[in-house]
Amino acid sequence: MRIGMSANPLEHYIIPLFLQKFNLQYKNYDFTFIINFLVDYLSQLQERKIDMALLTSDVIKDSDDVIFRPYVPVKYWVALPSGHPLERHEAITFSQLYQQKILLPYTDRSLPDIFRLNQTFLTKLGPDQVKWVDEYFLMYDFIKARQGIGIIPNFCINKNINFVSYRPLKYKSNCSYGLTYLKDGKPHNIGWISTALEQVIKQNIIN
Secondary structure, X not given: OEEEXXXXXXXXXHHHHHHHHHHOOOOOOOOEEEEOOOOOHHHHHHOOOOOEEEEEHHHHOOOOOEEEEEEEXXXXXXXXXXXXXXXXXXXXXXXXXXXXXXXXXXXXXXXXXXXXXXXXXXXXXXXXXXXXXXXXXXXXXXXXXXXXXEEEEHHHXXXXXXXXXXXXXXXXXXXXXXXXXXXXXXXOOHHHHHHHHHHHHHHHOOO
C-alpha cells in the first residue's frame, strides 16, 4: 500500500502510531510512504504511483475522479519561542504581529490555501517582515534559535516539541486535511486504513 505524504513534523510523528495501530489488525500488511515534494498528488494517483495521499482538500478541489475523506478542518497557529511576550494572548491577530519577524512556508499556487495566507501576510505586514522557509523542520530550527515567529497549519504541527508554544491565528481557512484516493481504484481495506489514520491524527493534532 503506497501512501503519498509531504513528510511534515506531524506526519513523521503519527506514522509509527498508525503502523502500530493498523498492524494489530493486519499483521502482514506492508506500507510504503512516498514523500511528495512537488505536490503532484493527483498525477501520482492517476498514474497509479500511489494508492492514496494525505493532503488538504484545496489541492484536489477541481478533480472529480477522486474521493476525499476529511479528518480535520485546517487552522493556522502562531508558533512562538517559549517565553515570548505574545504568549499572554489567547489568540493572535495580524496587527499583533506587526514588527515581528514572521516565518512563512514558501509555496506557489499548488497549495492554494497556504498561498492565500502568505499573500495576506504580505499585504498586511509587508515583505520586510517575512522570512520564507522551505520546510517546517527548518522553521522549528529558526524558532528555537529565536530568529522569528512561525505560522504553521495544524496538520503540520508536532505538539510534542517542547521549546514552542502555540496560539491560534485569527484567520479563516476553507479547506480540510484528510485522505484521498481514486474513485475507480479504491484500495483494499480503505475503511480500516482511513479509520486508523483519522484516529491517530485526531489524537495528536492541535485543533
